[in-house]
Amino acid sequence: MSNLIVGSLNSEEYFKLVENNNQALNLVLDRILEGGYSLPDNHFSTIHLSITPQDYSAINSDQLLLLLFKALAPSGSLIIHNLSPPTLPSQLILTGYTNPTSESAATTCTTKPQHAPAISLSLKKSNKKSSKPLWNFSQAQPIDPAQLLTQQDKAAPSTPLSCPTTKKRRACADCSCGLKEELAKESQVNIDTSSDLTKTFTNVKDAQAKGATSSCGSCYLGDAFRCASCPYLGLPAFEPGQKVEIDMSADV
Template identity: 35%
Template sequence: MGQYKMLVITDQVAVSISAVSDAIKKLRKEEVVVVDPMIITQATSDSLTSLESSSVDDVVSLCKTLEFPSDQLLGNISRVLKPGGSVLFYLDSQTVGEQMKNHSLDRKLVLAGFLDIHRESFGTKCKKPSWKIGSSFALKKASQVLPKVQINDDDDLIDEDSLLTEEDLKKPQLPSGDCEVGITKKACKNCSCGRAGNEEKVKLGLTMDQIDNPQSACGSCGLGDAFRCSTCPYKGLPKFKLGEKIALSGNFLASDI
């Protein structure tokens, strides 16, 4: 197993050894003895370009403002960290108060690909995923075996036609007219055959003979065409007595020529 490597970065010009020691204890909790940590002050996105990828076990960032580190620097921290490595963003008391109201650092860590992000009273911790970028592994293929369907040949099949009764097989009889439907033989709601009008006339006390021989509205229908209105239904018919049934001769429609 190789030597444990700790990287400390800060946006300040100088940092005290006691501050670095306190931050390391918050991260590792005396689990690992850190010997000669690498410290980079006034760190920028280009400060880590000389470090090899996956060469650092843990990183401590001593932050004076929430703007540190930048998105580019976070990308480089993720690059130099070993898979599963931890990062602690150690904040001063004033910056911790700002962090509780501002989630910008959390959003930046999520976009940089860090996991297990949680806040502490002294700052924020997170981890790099345990897998390397570009690593691959085989996916388990889904089984293509179809489930077996058990068929029981002893089941008796029923002929659907045998379920029909004689009443079901009878051909339905269509009604002779709209007004003939039903036992009472009353005129239907939208009667168009004249039954509704006849029923109203019966209510007025007219006989069937009077219904078959409608009465004239003006009293002149029976006098002939010279006395009939232009819309009279008896236009062209011979004279007749009002109230009598009109009878036409057998040769009425025969041509005179």
């Protein structure tokens, strides 16, 4: 194993280190970061790093520290000269170095662990047969839609005594429960147009007794209370003792 000196041309300390370590490998910072020289893994026992604070701010320092970490041999040392930013110790620990210590105001020394953390993963495919899929539509039995309906579902719904929405015996605007049709049947007025039907009525009860029927029984109150098919529509309200002539001819 050998030593490595990494530095920038702006650092005077770099040239001093090169001069005092003739056997060490010397590399300029840019060659490492730009891929001009590939550092061997786990090779160097000691690495000296000498760059200026301006270089440190301009480069990707995390990338540089990681490259040097891979190049260090287990238990190898990294010595950083003339550089002491506040974030450097935590940055070294996050990269994987241990025990970063400041030997002087501008020199930091740290080491690479003897055993780098590693995770062993098995990439072999399992021979265990996969379980059958939970949903297999190709083998699913067809469903007859007619079997989904019971006799109760097919039965016509019974007409409620009151509207489920209004809670009154009055159909709402979009009635679908059958109450609207039921009320329409109840409001129909049937008139017997036979020849023996008296055409002069003195009151509603007399008219109903002669064959004119109405389920609402409010014809005597006037048009505001009469059905659309009421035979008395357009006539004044009945009063006791008042005679009302109704033309029952076929062309009415």
